[in-house]
Amino acid sequence: MLYNELLRLWNESVQAVDSKDWEGALAKLEQISEPTSRTLFNAAMVHLALGQLDLALRSLDFTIAKDERLAVAFFQRAAVMMQVDRLEEALSDCIWAQKHMRENVVIDYRQLGLRYKLYSWQVLYNASAVYCRMGQWEQAMSTLLSATQERGQGRGGSIEAAFTSIERKEVLEPLMVPEGSVFRPRKQEIDQLQQRDFLGKAKVISSMIPNDDFGGFEPLRQQKPGFYEPKTDGPQGSRYMRARTPYLARGPGQLTVPGGAMVFLFGEEDRDGMINVFHDGQSGLLPVSILEPADIKKSKSKKDKQHLLSGIPLPPELEPPSRPQTRPLSRAPPRVSRSSDTPPPSYMTATHTPPAASGPPRYTANAASSQMEDPLANRTILYQMVALYDYAAQGPEDLEFSEGDTIDILGEVNEEWLEGHCAGSIGIFPCCFVYRENSS
Numbered sequence: 001m002l003y004n005e006l007l008r009l010w011n012e013s014v015q016a017v018d019s020k021d022w023e024g025a026l027a028k029l030e031q032i033s034e035p036t037s038r039t040l041f042n043a044a045m046v047h048l049a050l051g052q053l054d055l056a057l058r059s060l061d062f063t064i065a066k067d068e069r070l071a072v073a074f075f076q077r078a079a080v081m082m083q084v085d086r087l088e089e090a091l092s093d094c095i096w097a098q099k100h101m102r103e104n105v106v107i108d109y110r111q112l113g114l115r116y117k118l119y120s121w122q123v124l125y126n127a128s129a130v131y132c133r134m135g136q137w138e139q140a141m142s143t144l145l146s147a148t149q150e151r152g153q154g155r156g157g158s159i160e161a162a163f164t165s166i167e168r169k170e171v172l173e174p175l176m177v178p179e180g181s182v183f184r185p186r187k188q189e190i191d192q193l194q195q196r197d198f199l200g201k202a203k204v205i206s207s208m209i210p211n212d213d214f215g216g217f218e219p220l221r222q223q224k225p226g227f228y229e230p231k232t233d234g235p236q237g238s239r240y241m242r243a244r245t246p247y248l249a250r251g252p253g254q255l256t257v258p259g260g261a262m263v264f265l266f267g268e269e270d271r272d273g274m275i276n277v278f279h280d281g282q283s284g285l286l287p288v289s290i291l292e293p294a295d296i297k298k299s300k301s302k303k304d305k306q307h308l309l310s311g312i313p314l315p316p317e318l319e320p321p322s323r324p325q326t327r328p329l330s331r332a333p334p335r336v337s338r339s340s341d342t343p344p345p346s347y348m349t350a351t352h353t354p355p356a357a358s359g360p361p362r363y364t365a366n367a368a369s370s371q372m373e374d375p376l377a378n379r380t381i382l383y384q385m386v387a388l389y390d391y392a393a394q395g396p397e398d399l400e401f402s403e404g405d406t407i408d409i410l411g412e413v414n415e416e417w418l419e420g421h422c423a424g425s426i427g428i429f430p431c432c433f434v435y436r437e438n439s440s
Contacts, residue, residue: 001034008193010039010185017042017182022049037066038113038183041073045182053084071100071107072118072177078126079174087133094127105151113184114177121150122175125162129172132165141166239265241277241291255284262294281404375426381408385420385434399427407434 009028016025029035029043044059060077063070074097081090098120101107107118124147131140144166148159162172246259255277257263263277263286274285385407393400401407401422407429408421418431 001032004193006032006034006036006039007185007189010042011190011193013039013042014182014184017046017180020180022046026050035062035066037063037070037073040066041070041076041114042182044076045177045179048080048176049179053080056080057084069100071097071123072109072114072116074100075118075123075126076177078130079176082126082130082133082174085133087130091127091130091134094123094130098123098127109183113186114181115184116177116181119150121147121159124150125158125172126174128162128166129174132171137166137169140172240294241265242294243286243290244292245290247286247290249284253285255279255282255286257286263291375424376408376421379410379421379426381410381421383409383436385409385418385436387434389433391429391433393427397427399425399429401429 009032013025013028016022016028026043026046029039029046032039035043040059040063044056044063047053047056047059057077057080060073060080063073064077067073074093078090078093078097081087081093097118101118101120101123105120109116109118124143128140128143128147131137131143141163144159144162165172241263243257243259243261243263247255247257249256254274255263257279261279263279265275265277266283267276269275269288273288275288275291276283277286277291387401387403387405387407390402391398391400399407399420399422405422409418410421410426411419413419413428416431417428418434419426419428
């Protein structure tokens with residue numbers, strides 16, 4: 001039998017004893033398949049409360065068989081023996097109880113869970129009661145006189161009244177462990193029965209993802225280009241706010257935001273009426289007085305997700321986009337000498353209108369950096385985008401840039417590649433490495 005199950009049944013039986021539910025206590029004790037000396041003693045106490053002396057004696061026999069040095073069990077069994085007129089056995093139990101006292105004046109069983117103190121004078125008192133029932137009054141008086149010489153509490157007027165009874169040749173009533181006094185399990189062990197969560201629940205302390213309160217486990221999700229879309233429950237539960245009016249930074253740590261800009265609240269309002277916010281990839285302070293709740297409308301379109309600038313961008317796909325196929329040149333580019341190691345040409349946008357005089361402009365990697373004084377000459381800037389990540393050139397026709405760089409978009413090669421200008425260089429790059437700040 002598991003020890004936890006033993007403790008549970010033992011504790012429930014003690015609770016039944018405290019509520020005077022003797023039948024319920026006995027039912028719990030009988031469910032213990034491997035009883036101990038203390039649970040057997042408790043069963044004897046329950047049988048005594050029910051008036052079942054024979055069953056109480058049987059339980060006390062099992063108790064002593066489990067623990068042959070339990071003096072209180074011999075003491076209790078001697079008292080029950082007297083009630084069923086088994087006097088010789090009762091006197092023997094008194095002798096064994098006195099022997100297991102080991103010359104101690106008192107044994108406190110509180111450490112074992114029994115709120116009872118057994119005194120040596122009580123054992124001698126019960127021995128005198130046995131002699132009274134045997135009719136040996138002189139021996140009863142001598143034994144009781146020995147009890148008066150023992151130290152201990154609780155005697156009071158019991159000894160004096162006993163002397164008077166013996167002189168009148170009246171039988172003494174035996175002393176017993178009070179009803180309801182049973183061995184109890186340790187409170188520390190009972191507390192351990194209840195399940196405890198020693199690790200506790202995970203709590204998000206800091207996260208770069210707005211409204212990130214998830215602290216559990218979930219399987220890996222396939223990452224796609226775009227932005228995390230924070231979960232919001234409408235304007236009331238959202239930490240997205242909108243600036244009613246433009247604000248120009250007036251001190252260190254403050255942000256400059258245009259009117260109508262959407263920001264995300266990071267902290268709580270301080271005593272100066274300022275609050276830490278996140279806007280356009282930067283964190284800083286704004287006055288709470290210029291902020292109002294923003295109505296976040298979720299959209300499943302890819303375009304709307306890429307314009308949610310307060311979100312956190314996802315990394316690009318694991319596999320880079322397929323590179324566009326190069327077209328062989330019909331003639332050499334102007335002002336560039338032909339050589340055996342001429343790099344491949346650039347890719348022109350389909351929307352670019354070439355000048356009539358010179359034809360579609362093309363370039364090489366060294367021409368864009370050294371031989372062309374103005375790389376944007378005769379070129380049209382369609383719009384601008386911002387780099388999400390660093391991009392290292394994979395070929396001479398690639399445009400290399402760093403995170404946060406502003407790139408002039410000169411054309412769209414295909415759905416996955418763009419042609420742009422950055423830091424005096426022109427080249428092509430994957431479109432998933434950049435995002436468009438606005439549509440104007």
